[in-house]
Amino acid sequence: MSHNGTLDEHYQTVSEFYDGKSVFITGATGFLGKAYVEKLAYSCPGIVSIYILIRNKKGSNTEERMRKYLDQPIFSRIKYEHPEYFKKIIPISGDITAPKLGLCDEERNILINEVSIVIHSAASVKLNDHLKFTLNTNVGGTMKVLELVKEMKNLAMxxxxxxxxxxxxQRILEEKLYPQSLNLSEIQKFAEEHYILGKDDDEMIKFIGNHPNTYAYTKALAENLVAEEHGEIPTIIIRPSIITASAEEPVRGFVDSWSGATAMAAFTLKGWNYIMYSTGEENIDLIPLDYVVNLTLVAIAKNKPTKEVTVYHVTTSDLNPISIRRIFIKLSEFASKNPTSNAAPFAATTLLTKQKPLIKLVTFLMQTTPAFLADLWMKTQRKEAKFVKQHNLVVRSRDQLEFFTSQSWLLRCERARVLSAGLSDSDRAVFRCDPSTIDWDQYLPIYFEGINKHLFKNKL
Structure with missing residues (x-):
């Protein structure tokens, strides 16, 4: 940008940056990974290849898996507008937890010789999975990716x-690294012993310290591993908050993940949950899927390489916060306006409180007892009992989120604002990444409709 705010003649568009390049993506079958693949293929037509790591499955060959993969709704605009772009999406058989990522020599050599950008998004996202498993995937998998990256001959990022x-x-989180103790052999030894001996969770909680769960703990470890092991490779870390349905693209309201806030919004719309551990005044940091994808691709294209790792937050609490109470109000409004959506007729009565005895009482009366009675009825009809199992899932999901619904953080995201401000008007339209532009009153109904359409399979 020039000083008068106009673009200079040397400005390179985000799309142009990817011309002639090949990208390797791990986690490409996940919610976020699919969106990375789609956006690169659709909005960066000059890209050469998008290699995606896919695990082999018994009874399903790679060709069949790719057909099913590309037939998902998230790829619909490519399918109807530019089906020829699908040829650029190339599967690579492997496993993030296997030695050398499970790659055969031929495919490993292709990646080493052709790839110039690696996006490592594969992870175990279960919040409270055993440390042994999350460590193996989130830290061990990252180490294996770094080993491959160091062999790549044309790597730019x-x-x-x-x-x-x-x-x-930390209550205020900056776009910087936070040092962790990184004695991996000691951590692995503890995780293995804890798993074999079946030690109680109190010891695990003490071991991971101030982290709320094994997922957050292992992601922090992986960040520090990246900082220590990236060497001379230009490296950035993307930190999204709670990723929710897309705001606009590739499909409005697209969501196919039952994790986090989406699960609780869905359970509330279904009438399966009536109470949450929160005052309602806490801010919850949500970020639409497409903002995460766009910020990542813009950061890759516009980041000035340094020897240090650059951290980018894709968050809203800094520039555009929203409270938990406001979300539940919007849930209630959506339920009343869309009676065919399976929404609970009294979603507005969802109680927000930090009184645990009250939470137990309401849960027992409004959720546990009806689920138990419903299963008794199912058994008398010689049908499969399912409601208690469903109820247990809801309560477990709610309890896992308690840490996040009962307190607020300020997640700084100045770099997102700077990146967006430095884009041309056309790039800013194609790669929207400024969280301050999100209109919650417009977005939340899109989010809830997406839950109905893509998770409940309802058409409003």
């Missing part, structure tokens, strides 16, 4: 996708 909640002991 390595991207590690983390989480904005990797260091929640």
């Amino acid at each position: 390595f991207v590690y996708v983390s989480t904005a909640y990797s260091n929640t002991s």
Whole structure:
């Protein structure tokens, strides 16, 4: 940009940056990974190849898996507008937890010789999975990717996708690294012993310290591993907050993940949950899927390489906060306006409180008892009992989110604002990444409709 705010003649568009380049993406079958693949293929027509790491499955060959993969709704605009772009999406058989990523020599050599950008988004995202498993995937997998990256001959950028909640002991989180003790052999030894001996969770909680769960702990470890092991490779870390449905693209309201806030919004719309551990005044940091994708691709294109790792937050609490109470109000409004959406007729009665005895009482009366009675009825009809199992899932999901619904963080995202401000008007339209532009009153109904359409399979 020139000083008068106009673009200079040397301005390179985001799309032009990817011309002639090949990208390797891990986690490409996940919610975020698919969106990376789609956006690169659709909005960067000059890209040469998008290599995606896909695990082999028994009884399903790679060709069949790719057909099913590309037939998903998220790829619909490519399918109807530019089906020829699908040829650029190339599967690579492997496994993030296997030695050398499970790659055969031929495919490994292709990646080493052709790839110039790596986006590592594969992760175990279960919040409270055993430390042994999350460590193996989130830290061990990252180490294996780094080993491959160091062999690549034309690498221009390595991207590690983390989480904005990797260091929640701080109330104000900056776009910087937070040092962790990184004695991996000691951590692995503890995780293995804890798993084999079945030690209680109190010891695990003490071991991971101020981190709320094993997911956040291992993501923090992986960040520090990346910082220590990236060497001379230009590297950035992307920290999104709670990723929700897309705002606009590639499909409005697209969501196919039942994790986090989406699960609780869905359970509330279904009438399966009536109470939350929160005052309602806490801010919850949500970020639409397409903002995460766009910020990542813009950061890759516009980041000035340095020897240090650059951290980018993709968050809203800094520039555009929203309270938990406001979300539940919008849930209630959506339920009343869309009676065919399976929404609970009294979603507005969802109670927000920090009184645990009250939470137990309401849960027992409004959720546990009806679920138990419903299963009794199912058994008398010789049908499968399912409601208690469903209820247990809801309560477990709600309890896992308690840490995040009961307190607020300020997640700084100045770099997102700077990146967006430096774009041309056309780039800013194609790669929207400024979180201050999100209109919550417009977005939340899109989000809830997406839950109905893509998770509940309802058409409003």
